[in-house]
Amino acid sequence: MSEMDGLTIATELDRDVTKYPAEKRLKMENSSEEDPDMYNADTSSIMCMKSEMSKTLSKRQLKKQKQKEKWLAYRPVKRAKEKLKLRQKKLDARLNNIKLGPSRKELKHSKMLQSNCNVRIAVDLSFDDIMNDKEISKCIKQLLRCYSLNRRAKDPVQFYITNFGGKCKKEMEKHTGYMNWDVNFHSESYRDIFESKDLVYLTSESDNIIYSLEENKVYVIGGLVDHNSYKGICHQIAQEKGISHGKLPIEEFLEMKTRKVLTIDHVFEILLEVTGGKSWKEAFLHVLPPRKGAVERAEVFKEKLSTVSETQVQSNTEPS
């Protein structure tokens, strides 16, 4: 098989899955796995470039470059395989009368404006200066996930991204069309958009436990990826600014082997699931990755929960 065949298969599969019988498709997929070298796009121009580069690049850089080339050549094949798998899944579901989730058509109606959920969640992107490029990129990836989860929800939450500017905005601009997303982007701080009394800054360092989500509150998630090198920074900010703060009721339901500091998208997903009707326990067990080692707690504070009807969040010091 020639080197270009890998790419041809990708576009062919992409164009019309039904064109190939299942047996042939399987053969094509397997053949692409057995012969990874066929993805090497070593045309004469690339060879030329390579020899030029090898004069200037280190061994490590060359290795990285080679891996990137290989990946770029393989990517269309991988995408085609994924599409094929998805189509097959949809076909199976249709044949077996299984509902896979809301259709694209249904999702179009699932806008924040029409949502039955008025809970507001804001991601505070004011940490531009303390994140490096890699962390910024991770942060934006997590935001993409929040957006995509909200879009797929039957009743999306009212989603805000505040302090939107600088490096984070630049990174976001890589994702064309983001400005058309059903998200409220604001260059201003959450403090300029919402009333102070409505704000609840989420932070695992808070002593206040959030037992229920309220429609008149704005839950602020720190848009920060720092591997906890700025431990407690959001708690400190909330205290300094006199903003209410609270933590998720993780300890009330789970024992965790690791830290209880979660990523932005995990916090978002948990809140979204709870607003969608799941219990905290269900949401934690569904969202938290196995590596977090979360196990159900036997003694759930049922009594406590039944007596608490409102978010147990206390206001702190006077606003600065």
Ligand SMILES: C[S@@+](CC[C@H](N)C(=O)[O-])C[C@H]1O[C@@H](n2cnc3c(N)ncnc32)[C@H](O)[C@@H]1O
């Ligand atoms: C990766 S964490 C940032 C950790 C950062 N070192 C700090 O002290 O905030 C991202 C955000 O998720 C939210 N978060 C993470 N774990 C949480 C928890 N257990 N309870 C409430 N909010 C949490 C916070 O808003 C936090 O700023």
